[in-house]
Amino acid sequence: MSEASHNYLSAKKGLWSWLATTDHKRIGIMYAIACGTFFLLGGILATFVRTELGTPGETILDQDGYNQIFTLHGVVMVFLVIIPAIPGILGNFVLPIQIGAKDVAFPRLNLASWYLFMAGALMAVFGWLFVGNVDTGWTFYTPYSSGASNAVLWLTSAVFVAGFASIFTGLNFIVTVHKMRAPGMTWNRLPLFVWAIYATGIVQVLATPVIGITMVLLFLEKLMQIGIFDPALGGDPVLFQHFFWFYSHPAVYIMILPAMGIISDLMGTFSRQQVSGYTFIALSSVAIAFLGFLVWGHHMFVSGQSALSSIIFSMLTFLIGIPTGIKVFNWVATMYKGSVWLRTPMIYALMFLFLFTIGGLTGIMVGVLAVDVHLHDTYFVVAHFHYVMMGGALIGLIGGLHYWWPKMTGRMYNETAGIIAAVLIFIGFNLTFFTQFFLGSRGMPRRYHDYTELLENFPEFAALNMASTIGSYILGIGLLMILVYALYSLFKGPKAPANPWGACTLEWTHTGPLPDEHNFHETPLVTRGPYDFHLADDVFGPKEEN
């Protein structure tokens, strides 16, 4: 047989072979196409937002237009990009191979997840285009949302449906990790990416149903005025915030945990060194997943919730900060006495450490009760969560995509182009969002269409906003550059070898340049850990004695 007939891409042809596939790798690619499209959309919306704010007064959007655009930017980026992207794309593509399985435990459910996700996305788009405008913000706070246009009904249904896609993905991965590991793949030989996706699965399964019931109740509140969340009917709007954040805070860990897993793999592979504190990083992923459920009230310090719960939530918030900090120390320590190879994925891993550390430290800032009172709902918070969600989750994803790109497409990309884009993204990102820390701590509230009237007391807002806007353009150019060289690589890139990075995990060591339809010729027998580079004679050849 020729080589071409051997891999997962060439095994079957035609559109239908994709749309009806149960191959986890193809489903991963389908998520990549979908999430990539939504990311492009969300990114375009973001540049509208930044352009509007670049100069005081009305620049390109009126108030309602601006409110709709930032709402849509939030909804698209949160529900259609960051939450599904890493588990959907890389979890699907990599996880089963990394544990030596032929597929996930429930391949048809896996495909159904993708369709549910697309159905949710289409419902959101349909509601937006044909039913009415939504300007509630992605948080849907009542009673504003229950009094808004009927498109809210579509959007809440969309979130509900897409939520089930997320649940089924998480469920699938948990069962796969529990039941489908290859012989010898013990729990302490799992790559840290697998641990991270496993922990993410726990959050997806336990938290997502609550956003489901929240959306059902909001839907009914809007449709029938059931009076659970609307104060005019005797309901409690703060209760809605509890419901919403019981999901949406853990959802932050759905976003960031998989990225942490990617970074662990990258730090190990590109330092050619055992990941420092493997057990700690593995178990702390699970611990963070659980602790993530106990801190949602830190979004509500000024909402009118009881001081008692504010204090409890603030304390628990710091409990989750400590293991996160220790992970950062461990990642840095991984390079110690290693062999650090600064290829594009590693550049992104280091960028992640830089940006995520800023995101984490400012997270401590907004977790402190008295300081949060001042910073809450200002641009400081906007900057903080962009450092975590974009600087953390999305940079992790981009790094992971560069790392696994040869395995997914069988081609290499241009390394120089990769590094130039990474530098542009780094500069653009910091210019965009670091300035927002100043804006926020000086008092510019978030979700503001205009700040003209604040200029009298805060003249520096004009320059800071302009800098942020310029930064966003640089960031956008960097991201577009990735799209360009990725497309080029897809058609014209040089063929990739089976293990271009000298990695030790199964997807690199036990498959060809492109994996087979069922991943392996034969089920691998695992005899060493994922980062045991010193034992990997099969990768590097016998070790030279000297």
Added chain:
Amino acid sequence: MAQGQHHIIPIRTLAVVFGVLLFLTLVTAVTARVDLGALNVPLALIIAGSKAILVALVFMALKYDNKVNLLVLVLGVVFAVVFLALTLADTEFRGDIGITEPGTTELSVEPVESE
């Protein structure tokens, strides 16, 4: 064949559990008719909880099953309780240091005469 080796729960066990469940339903219905003051709610919840545990352990065979399934169920219940407890930590203590007054200010309630 693997599945043939699964534990088969005897009919007798199932019937006894069913009987106990019916009995507990009777108990909860009767005790709820009696005014026990503050005890009514906890009693009803304890009975319901016992019934649920019986169903889970025997009807759902968790007693004989792989322990990971039991762990999954326990986790689910634990996090539902976390949700409840931390939300009540707010709603039961609103206004504790005078930041926000609890409840609503405008609607007042007058009792209905029971028949």
Added chain:
Amino acid sequence: MNEQASIWLPEPASTVAGDVDALFYFILIVSTILFVGVMGAMVAFAWRYRRRSENDRPEPVRENKLVEASWIAIPSILVAIVFIWGFRVFLELGIAPPNAYEINVTARKWSWSFAYPNGAVSTDLHVPVNRPVKLRMSSEDVVHSFFVPAFRVKADVLQGRYSYVWFEATKRDTFNVVCAEYCGTAHSDMYASVVVQSQDDFENWLAENMDDGSLTPAQRGERIYQQQGCFACHSLDGTTSAGPTFLGLVGSTRNFTDGTNAVADDNYIRTAIVNPAQEIVEGFLPVMPGQYATTLSAEDIDALVAFIQEQ
């Protein structure tokens, strides 16, 4: 440093601001040190241990228990400090002194109104300097949030119940009040000012603004226009906002979205106030609240009509 403005925080102007700022700068400095340390190590390792040959196969490093213990212990101690510190300042922010001067605040889409104990009502907040002031706030519609950056105070304002903030202003000046919780179309126009005055100036201002029953209907209407925040959507100078301007409104022909039209007379204006959704003028959305039939007295509405007639 605490009493100074910096690129990070605006000049503090209340008694609690100094305490909040001290904590903010403490976290900022410690974070900067940690950040520089971690990034320094990262860059140093990336350079010192850069790959020199394709075949580098470093030996695993034995984990150093002392280092690990220290990086667990030190962050734990630091967060314990900032938690307790933050908790103490939070209580300070939350508990008003018993002698605080009380002002009622009403928030609505998209304006604030402030009611003083003597019956005066204003759209800008006037407070005496060096005296604790407690605001008792509620909303007429959605969630708003009262935020004065210079005072470092913020609290959400909800419908159907009261929330509070208190502060003691320390500088005679004018500061911004902004709405910090997203509340719809004109969220970013929901401004007011805090005017901090000496005790004497404040009392004079209060006396001037008291409603003593001697106003003409149109004057009364102007006051209601201010108090109810009509200005947020209806200008007096001809600019178009969320609603039509009042300038030259009376006597003009109104074209409605359903294709009909009418001349704006007294009755039309009255209807438009008490039942705003009945006819929508072309080019506008039906966003005006329908509550004024119940929240304004008949006299108030008459006064408003008189005021609008004069424009």
Added chain:
Amino acid sequence: MSSAGTTLKHYFVNHEQQFDAAKLGMWLFLVTEILLFSGMFVAYAVYRSWHPEVFAQASELLDWRLGALNTVVLLASSFTVALSIHFVQKGENDKVVVLLLMTLLCAAIFMVVKYFEYSGKFSHGVFPGAGFEPHGIVDGKDYSKYDIPFAPQFFSIYFVMTGIHGVHVLVGMGLFGWLITRVARGHFSPQWYTPVELTGLYWHLVDIIWIFLFPLLYLI
């Protein structure tokens, strides 16, 4: 490897792995159901603790005898499901068909009772949300007296909770109908009865939810 109806998917090593995976997946799904309902229980707990007297009074309008009847019906259906698993494990498929039919019957009785409860409420203006306007006299209770603040919250919660539960019962009925045809066609054996097992687990969870709804809504 292939006995009656047995299907080993290529990506599994053996039947044990396939069965365990399916069961673990089902349990994870059941946990999502628990958390879905937990939101309603939280709303119930919050409003009950704020307005205990209103909730006590409003629940008088629900007929506890019908609630108790439905509890017994659901418990019986759980029992028959448990028995059907027992017999499918022994390969006595004719008994399985009978037991599943009895389960289906119990579920139908449950829904019929629910229908009468709902229509009784609707006909006297007890609707969830804005339509709430109780009137008329039933069993000596003057409904119009129950038009009090926060009673709508109780009934909103009642309708949403029992409504979502009812949807689950309907889904269960569909599943049992489908199972019965498959059992009757001899698709299952002691070697492979995963769908029966999983549907059974689902049904028991629906039962457990009701075990809590009954006292919370009807009794206390």
